[in-house]
Amino acid sequence: MKSLLKIESLSLADMQKIMAATVKIKQSRGRHKTQPLAGQTWALMFSKSSTRTRVSFEVGIRELGGDVMFLSANDIQLGRGEPIKDTARVLGRMVHGAVIRTFAQSDVEEFAHYSGIPTINALTDDEHPCQILADIFTFQEKRGSIRGQTVAFIGDGACNVANSWIFAAAKFGFELRIASPKQFQPPKEILKRAGGNVSVSADLKATAKGADLLYTDVWISMGKEAEAKERIKIMTGYQINAALVKLAKPGALVMHCLPAYRGKEIDDATLEAHADTIFEEAENRLHVQKAILNWAVS
Ligand code: CP
């Protein structure tokens, strides 16, 4: 039994095991010989909105033979203040695994500790590990090993998705360049903890130059809505568009974790020009997460 709490604490060996299993799981969709979640019920406990993560986990759990229940934090006592450690000890006696989307990383870790069941981080304020595993899987499916390649992250360099990219860089051995305005650059302490070949700059043109992958995420992450006006003002210009793509390596991939806000972090024409990659990236959430579930119960 294992939990997936953050890229920071995941070994390269485990991530490679998950990636290798994903190739087979993707190829054999609809024809799986084993049902590793047969007889199990998993809970999805979400305190934030979701389309991709929710649907891919619900479908994935069922395709692996399990049953699934969606628990919106507003509908369970957690939303009225029941402590996470009590919720964990109740659910741990009733369900076989949990997938949690919430604010504090410590809540997911506390849940894993008190529940004693496999627990998967489906996004916190600190990390989005399932997303980054699907992103790297998508890159490698299209371009081969990511080791030695250059990834340019444009936009909010201090968000959960950027953090997971930072922790992935040293482990997978790729160069990560982050272009963000000063106020939204990753904390130095995170860069120090992660190590690896990660650079941060306010210069998005230099960041994009010669990159193998241009990547972005929303400027206003869930929970930051009160800062929307300020964020838009400061991050305007930090956009993936045709001019920026021209600076990257010819044939560079463009990816976005979605949902996308056209005209902000990416423009419509660039998103549509790279829609095949971006929506395959979204589809790969399903395949990668089935591999994660399989890994978690083995
Ligand atoms: N990328 C992602 O996690 O999407 P959702 O918020 O729709 O789950």
Ligand code: NVA
């Ligand atoms: N950084 C974004 C990711 C959405 C999938 C957020 O936290 O809202």
